[in-house]
Amino acid sequence: MTAPTALIADDEPLLRESLQRALAAAWPELRVLAQARNGREAVELFEQHEPDIVFLDVHMPGMNGVEAARQIARRAQIVFVTAYEQYAVQAFEQGALDYLVKPVDELRLADTVQRLQERLRARAAGTPQPQLDLQAAIETLARKLMQPDAAGSNATASAAGHLQWIRASVGSTLKLIPVDQIVFMRSDEKYTLVVWQEGEALIRTPIRELVEQLDPQRFVQVHRSVVVNLHAVSHVTRGPNETADLHLRDRPEILPVSRSYLHLFRQM
Amino acid sequence: MSNPSPIAVPGQANTPSPWQGFVAYLTPLRLALALGLASLAAVMLGPIFIIPFPWALLAFAAAGQWPRRLPRWWARWLFQVLVVALAVPVATLLVYLVAVGGDFASLIRSEGRVMGFLWIAGSGLLVGPLLAMGALYRQRDAEARNQALSFELERSELERRALDARLRLLQAQVEPHFLFNTLANVRALVEAGSPQAAPVLRSLIAYLRAAMPRLQDETACLADELGLVKAYLELMHLRMPDRLVYEIAVPAELLRLRFPPMALLTLVENAVRHGIDPSEEGGRIELGGRLDQGQVRLWVSDTGVGLVQQMGSGTGLRNLRERLQVVYGESAALDLQENQPHGLRAEIRFTP
DSSP states (O other), X not given: OOOOEEEEEOSOHHHHHHHHHXXXXXXXXXXXXXXXXXXXXXXXXXXXXXXXXXXXESSOSSSOHHHHHHHHGGGSEEEEEESOOHHHHHHHHHHTOEEEESSOOHHHHHHHHHHHHHHHHHHHHXXXXXXXXXXXXXXHHHHHHHGGGXXXXXXXXXXXXXXXXXXXXXXXXXEEEEGGGEEEEEEETTEEEEEETTEEEEESSOHHHHHHHSOTTTEEEEETTEEEEGGGEEEEEEOSTTOEEEEESSOOOEEEEOGGGGGGGOOO | OOSXXXXXXXXXXXXXXHHHHHHHHOOHHXXXXXXXXXHHHHHHTOGGGGSHHHXXXXXXXXXXXXXXXXXXXXXXXXXXXXXXXXXXXXXXXXXXXXXXXXXXXXXXXXXXXXXXXXXXXHHHHHHHHHHHHHHHHHHHHHHHHHHHHXXXXXXXXXXXXXXXXXXXXHHOOOOHHXXXXXXXXXXXXXXXXXXXXXXXXXXXXXXXHHHSOOOOOTTOBHHHHHHHHHHHHHHHHHHOTTTEEEEEEOOGGGTTSBOOTTHHHHHHHHIIXXXXXXXXSOEEEEEEEEEETTEEEEEEXXXXXXXXXXXXXXXXXXXHHHHHHHHHOTTOEEEEEEOSSXXXXXXXXXXX
């Protein structure tokens, strides 16, 4: 039997070295073929070296450890390494995946090494291995990891899907305005005027599109061209012909409320 | 007071429409009082004395609402008193005219009626303004009470916000992920016998001490905060030496400034967590400061991934903004900008 081989992937160089040293002590025959700095490199180096075992840090920039494991799948024994991921550890325990917790404990590592050695021996001998549903376990892990920030890739939306930031050019700089600071927005022909506590800016997104992305509990349309943050309203005064004027806390502007939106401000 | 409270102050722009104000002023109690006084006067002096009081009330209420704006030199209270004083004789005259069928000449001819009119007008001129002044006094009293209440409300709101900010600071915790990863690094250094181990442990201790829950430290200054930020950045640089470069350049004149603990650290942690860490190439963090016409500007700028990554709901930044406003007042500001070609810049501004 040829010497078993391994790949280590971690974005922190000291931890790669540390794991390699610990493995050298616990399993002298194991040859570490390469070290990867992120998930993408791990997959590339795996394809290149085809090691028996891959140690994957869960948290890595770009592609994380779980995504890398998906791509490597059954072609190697995968051991996840993590500093502290409450959810991840639960998933490991349910899914019978191998994992190590940083800083790596020697006894724990010895256990893992023993298990890996048994599996490699069984595979070499051609005995049928207990079928672990590796793929399902990885999917569970991926789900658990994604839970804290479920919204995924949409940069400016919260978990509930509402817009949290508005990007607006002020002079030559691109500002990020937290939506809860916005007082009101008014459509201004081609543009939308965004007014917040400390300033105002024009953006190109039409007010109709913005309204759909904002939290309806907080932002309401009070006029064909005006959307207001309810938290910024001071009071409303009735005008003639079923209209009203809306006064703001921190801004001098007085906004029109048209008849079809007046029901929002009826007395309780 | 920056935000006008919705109290009905006659003559100010934020009152409801004049008609509503007028009708609202005529409460059943006030009507009953006017009619009661009128009846009393009628019983004691003569039936004709029933006239002035209801008219005085109507005139007083109306003058409180119309016209909506008075010239600056024309005080509303004086206007109301004058209108009441005029209303009594005019109203009496009108009632007399109606009584005699509009014949002014016959009114003049009857000496008894002229004497009656003079009596009523005279007593109206005397009593009307007195009643009006009394009413005004009561009204001002009520307004003062309303104002006091709304001030009280505002103050308790501010106190609540300060308390909230303090409580959130108490809850500030060291993230276990950060702690265990850093400890793993420290262990790696110790095992390798690296001379770096001792300074890194020193940074970790400084960071942990600062991050422990505590009450507001009144004596904390910017130099303390920069020490904490430096400890944190040193630790992160140790962990990702190939991905994180940083520079701290704050002029010495700012170092003794009073500064709330963890405020800059929040921004630097954000820059690492959301800017540098998600990027394969990493980036650079610059912390700078400047005194600009009495206003202090402190910024944290990174060349990380910018806003393409999930940034959460911005709760951390909102808390920070609130804390700054509690410490430095409403003028304190925090804003974010995007850097070119990528990255974020967060800037704090306040007047010390």
